[in-house]
Amino acid sequence: RRGILGIESAIVMIPFVVVAAALAFVVLNAGFGTTQKSKTTISEGLASATGAVEVAGIVTGNNRVSDNPERIEFYSIPIKLASGANAVNLQKELTAIRYFSNTIAYDNIYVGTARNNTIASYSDELSMLNDVKTDCTYDPDATSGLIYNGSTFTPPTKTCAIIWWSNSVINNDILDGGEVAVLTIVYKTADKPAQLDKITAELVLAGASVLTVERVVPTITTTVVNMG
Structure with missing residues (x-):
């Protein structure tokens, strides 16, 4: 049992x-x-x-107008994809550019890319600014109201950031491998930095880290200023 x-x-x-x-x-x-x-x-x-993009060369400033003290009218940061990174979309809706200096701070000054279906790249900043109006709109067909008209530089009405390509493989708003884009910040008159001013640009990409580029403006003795 x-x-x-x-x-x-x-x-x-x-x-x-x-x-x-x-x-x-x-x-x-x-x-x-x-x-x-x-x-x-x-x-x-x-x-x-790890970051999707990185600085691709020397950051340069430009002093086009006689000031006392001398000041930077615009400066450019060349960028490329970081090693192993995927292509990055630089459309205005997916990108932001923050800017800080000794006296000012802007949350987003990005107005978009300087390109269209027929224009893929530019040789330098001035040729690009020849297609940008003083209200910071990109208009290759405009013949007046431009930041640069081929001989005269006119500061924009607001400080703005524009991305353009110095080396383009595919003509679109995407930064691909083998391409070099340039982030150019153009100042309105009141925002122009002078020597020893600390300036910082932050490129904020969708789903990626922030690329921070910080420089101190050196002594300005030439039109083109090497900022390292």
Whole structure:
């Protein structure tokens, strides 16, 4: 009788053991899934933190107007994709450019790219500014109201940032591998920095880290100023 009772007890316990094992499997599987999601999130975060773009050369300032003291009218930062980074969309809707100096701070001065279906790139800043009006709108067909008209530089009515291509492979708003784009910041008269002023531009890309470029304006003795 004792043997029979033992067998009956064992039979009764079998469902509980099966249920417990199933629950343990579910818990372990959920834990593995969470761990994998965490690893994926961390990997994506690290990829973002490495930065999508980087400075591709010397940052240069431009002193076109006689001031006392001398000041920078605009400056340019060449950029390219960082090693291993995917193409970056530089459309106005997906990009922001913050700007800070000793005396001013702007949350977003980006007005978009300087290109259209027929114009893919420019040789320098002045040729690009020849297609930008003083209200910072890009208009290659305009013949008046331009920041630069081929001989005279006129400051814009607001400080703005424009991205253009010095080396374009595919004519669109996307920065691809092998291309070099240039971020140019043009100042309204009241915002122009003088020597020893600290200026900072932050290029904020959708889903990527922020590229921060900080410079101190050196002594201005030439039209083109090497800012390192």
